[in-house]
Amino acid sequence: MSAGWAVSVEGVVKSFPAVRALDGASLRVEGGEIYGLLGPNGAGKTTLIRCVMGLVAPDRGAVTVLGRRMPDRAVLREVGYMPQSPALYPDLTVEENVAFFATIHLGGRADRTGVTRALDFVDLSTRRRAVVATLSGGMRQRLSLACALVHRPRLLLLDEPTVGVDPQLRADLWRRFEEMASQGTTIIVSSHVMDEAERCRRLGLVRAGRLLAEGTAAELRAAAGVERLEDAFLVLSEAAA
Ligand SMILES: Nc1ncnc2c1ncn2[C@@H]1O[C@H](COP(=O)(O)OP(=O)(O)O)[C@@H](O)[C@H]1O
Ligand SMILES: [Mg+2]
DSSP, X not given: OOTTOSEEEEEEEEEETTEEEEEEEEEEXXXXXXXXXXXXXXXXXXXXXXXXXXXXXXXXXXXXXXXXXXXXHHHHTTEEEEOSSOOOOTTSBHHHHHHHHHHHHHGGGOOHHHXXXXXXXXTOGGGTTSBGGGSOHHHHHHHHHHHHHTTOOSEEEEESTTTTOOHHHHHHXXXXXXXXXXXXXXXXXXXXXXXXXXXXXXXXXXXXXXXXXXXXXXXXXXXXXXXXHHHHHHHHHHHHO
């Protein structure tokens, strides 16, 4: 049952013309936890995140978010999404981008305080009047995060937020994710980098559209009888094949 979970995905199947992207994926995420979706390219992580948001309709199975069966437009107001490639308006300023997302989510209730708070949170206040096209890649990544959280979502979906990001910014982003989780935000973050997995409270290992295993990094290593999470992934993949 979905009661008590912030997110529950039950037996979701999603096929595209050439491929079955999700093949009976199930997972459960608790409120306030950082849940990592780990898996190689093509495993189905992005499709799974889109199903959680209701952007992609499953062929079979059910997705429940914050107690509501998805898709549900009302729930979207509670959800923040940082897509794999930043969806920003290059001709607009930093501030205008954040204000745009605030307006989409909050309508007439959007205010400048929220925009300022989001920009402060990602350390971009001093660049608020800069046009996005002039920003570095790292700044765009932080701006993309500000756009995803400006409406104070209860659930934050981060699709490979640290790909192509230098180690310092990566650590910096993770510090912010942890701060948000400590304040009660539920976070689902996808990655194909195993060293990030240790920072998640629980993990789901994704392969070929299914969850191979779920648990803490320590539980997954113990289940596979290995010391490194990377090896656990391989052992559990083979066991499931
Ligand atoms: N909109 C789409 N149309 C067709 N195929 C898609 C679409 N989205 C994803 N796929 C395919 O589904 C599979 C899983 O993709 P994806 O969910 O993006 O995996 P990941 O994020 O783990 O790399 C891949 O084979 C991909 O090519
Ligand atoms: Mg992806």
